[in-house]
Amino acid sequence: MAKRKQIGFFLLFIxxxxxxxxxxxxxxxxxxxxxxxxxxxxxxxxxxxxDDAVFALFTNQDETILGIAERNDxxxxxxxxxxxxxxxxxxxxxxxxxxxxxxLRLNHNAQQVAKLQIEGELWSEEHILNDASNGGNRDFFFxxxxxxxxxxxxxxxxxxxxxxxxxxxx
Numbered sequence: 248m249a250k251r252k253q254i255g256f257f258l259l260f261i262x263x264x265x266x267x268x269x270x271x272x273x274x275x276x277x278x279x280x281x282x283x284x285x286x287x288x289x290x291x292x293x294x295x296x297x298d299d300a301v302f303a304l305f306t307n308q309d310e311t312i313l314g315i316a317e318r319n320d321x322x323x324x325x326x327x328x329x330x331x332x333x334x335x336x337x338x339x340x341x342x343x344x345x346x347x348x349x350x351l352r353l354n355h356n357a358q359q360v361a362k363l364q365i366e367g368e369l370w371s372e373e374h375i376l377n378d379a380s381n382g383g384n385r386d387f388f389f390x391x392x393x394x395x396x397x398x399x400x401x402x403x404x405x406x407x408x409x410x411x412x413x414x415x416x417x
Contacts, residue, residue, distance in 0.1 A: 276301040280318045289314070292387040297346070304350040304389045306330075315341045315350045315389070330354075335404065335413035347392035351376075353404070357386035360412060362405040365392075376404075 277294050280303050284291055288308055295302040300319040306312060314327035330337040332354050339350040353360055353376075363374045372393055377384045403414040 276318055280316055293389050295389045313337050313339050313352055315339055349390040349392055351388045353386040358384045359406050360404045361407045364403045364405055367400045
């Protein structure tokens with residue numbers, strides 16, 4: 248019985264080390280990515296982790312550029328777009344061949360937007376953005392997409408009652 252306790256304690260100890268190591272690695276990656284962006288006078292809105300990569304949704308000081316940065320084992324990459332405050336929202340798409348990501352910044356009425364609906368020719372996705380029950384409203388989002396947005400599509404913002412606030416066709 249004592250050996251089982253020792254083995255159990257040993258396995259628990261190894262598990263704690265592995266969890267701590269993974270947390271420390273992702274935190275280190277976020278700090279490095281944030282430092283790299285801040286050195287170029289960018290502000291990070293949000294971080295996102297997936298597999299062995301860390302992403303950052305960012306903007307410049309006067310918010311005329313929206314971008315996504317990625318840091319992984321192979322290095323560092325950045326994609327940016329120029330923003331247009333007259334648009335209801337700005338977005339940037341990032342894809343690496345197998346995964347698609349969408350960075351989104353709401354420019355108008357962020358407190359009213361509850362969902363984002365993206366419709367392709369043969370598919371549709373819906374993402375909850377601001378949930379009234381948790382009280383927080385944000386105007387920036389990093390979404391892990393299930394489908395490619397390379398097709399002709401429509402992006403819509405919806406309110407709590409699923410009424411369309413804005414709609415753009417690409």
